[in-house]
Amino acid sequence: MSVQQILDRLADRYQLLTAGSRVTPTRQQTLRWCIDWSYELCNQEEKHLWALLSVFSGGFELDAVEGVCGEDVESAELFNVVASLVDKSILIREEPGTIVRYRLLETIRDYGQEKSRAAGDFAEHRLRHRDWYQQLVIRAEADWVGPRQLEWITRLDREHANLREALTFSLDEQPETDAGVRMAAALFPYWLSRGHLSEGRLWLDRALARHSKNLVTLKALYSDSVLAGTQGDTRHAAALLAAGDEIVAEQGSSPWSNVFSGYAVGCLLLAEGDPRSAVEHYEKALLLA
Template sequence: MTRICRQLDGLPLPIELAAARLSAMSPEQLLQRLSDRYALLTRGSRSAPSRQQTLQLCVDWSYDLCDPGEQLTWARLSVFTGSFELEAAEYGCGDADQPADLLDMVTTLVDKSILIREENNAGVRFRMLETLRDYGREKARHRGEHHNLRRRHRDWYRQLARTAENEFIGPLQLEWIERLSCEQPNLREAMDFCLAENDTETCVQIATALAQLWGSRGLLSESRDWLDQFLSRDRNRPTVTTIRALHADCLMAEQQRDHQRGAALAEQVRVLAGELTDPIAHAIVDSMDGIVGLFTGDLVPAAAALERTRPVFGAAENELALRIESLALLGLVYQLLDKEPHRAIQCYEDVLAVTQVHGESVYRSYALWAMAVAQWRLGAADHARDLLGQGLRLARLANDPVGCANYFEALAWMAGDSDPVRASTLKRMVRCQ
């Protein structure tokens, strides 16, 4: 019943109409049929005003209270899923010659409760209840506008993903994390449209940009699913963009211990990179060999492969994410080799230096965690705890549950010998992340 109420936006009338249907079907059957809620919810109270006797009449009545401009804006804004920014609405739904008109329409739709205004750290956003959005989309289809609206919606979120990826390693990173978190429903909607249009290039651009965010949220399976769908359709000449996507897919596959898939992706990239002269593409091949070696325990070849990436990524000003990631992975390899702890620490120090210069938080947090573990293994427990405190604060600022879990687990390791009760509590906190 909770899922039914959520699907109906918690609105009293639709819930009352749905309850009337329970005499003829189970809650599970009702939930399955709510995709066509207007056809389903056609029985209301005969004593209620006529506009409240059915959901369709109720929303029709609200629509008729809007003037033609408001009706048009309602239909156009229904292209968004979840919440959206005013700038996105202006790009996708506004009139280029009269941008102020859209703002006026949004204001009146808020006043009439067609739109809900929300404010959070990402700024002011607007949201339409799902019932009203479905109604608006049907109106947009009748106008013949829906496909063009979805195309403009895709274009806006492709550019948003590109900008986020370019600015992710920098002082705006936390703002981008907040913003992308709010935009996930729209980004998924844009990728669904790409699938329908067989637009693999845009798909790959959006999914690759989101991989960093989804990785920190533990959404590895979803990220891999999107990338696999897009990459399986990509039959065009190989590009560095495709190779980056395969690299992200490989890292997540290995994190999920899907070693066979990870190795297959690395081999696929090796073949594709052979058709390119771009040194970044060939360095990504080495990086993927390093990733596979790290997660399968083939550490000596992994170290050699990741070392080969350092001069290439280090010389490329626009490859900060690959440079930082490669250094961090190399540090983990040296740390696992046991005989190379100081080389591991040097890698982490290099990551911390780069992230500090650029005002970055997420990779810095992971480097502090890895550095803390390395220092603890060398016997510097107090220094390790200090590093964990710094890194945990960053992980919380970035709203990174995976990073926070890593920190609680490391603290549990350190407390294991001296304070088993504390260690047990910290272990429970890991499971809660």
């Protein structure tokens, strides 16, 4: 096939590789048969965990497996089943630095998701995945200013694909809940420190577009304003700040909202080239904090 013909067929990887030699074993003649054969070699616990693990994106660590899959597989057996999947080359074990991570090849992951959907469990697995990563970013935010900051930055770097997966699920599949906007706001210090300004604004904008403006979205508005101002988009930053102030005027302020508002105003003034006024707002926010 030409490059374009291959590209046209890549949407269905199982259909692309279907011309195995007739003299080879049946299980090796197509990619699908090969994975079917591997799947049938697994016991029920391994098959079940394979489907569960397909909810992860990019890679994952053992604490995430325990948090997301612990309700279905006893903790005493979980590590043994993970090790067995590594032995059978279903899971790939990687060791970036001092920690161990696991990942599924995309074809293997797709197969696991197919089994999970067929069993009617995939939505529940994605919800557990979202909840676990939401708690992860909330812990990171609470522990951000302290001796573990670099550790948290490194962990969130490793989990970037899973964070995107969790945000996508929250905003696209469960837009009626507050989980997406809370998670997006909690990731603000990570996006700011790592320079992921455009990505942070993308997620915060999407979250705000799907939620009515209330005290839950206040933090997201101020966070989005800071990122916009940092990129020089001061007009949009001012509009977001005004939207946040409007909520405070309608629903009442709190010490926390005044702290974050003062910080966001200071960032906007700094972006507009008025550092003296910015410092005044920073100092007021610091005093309130």
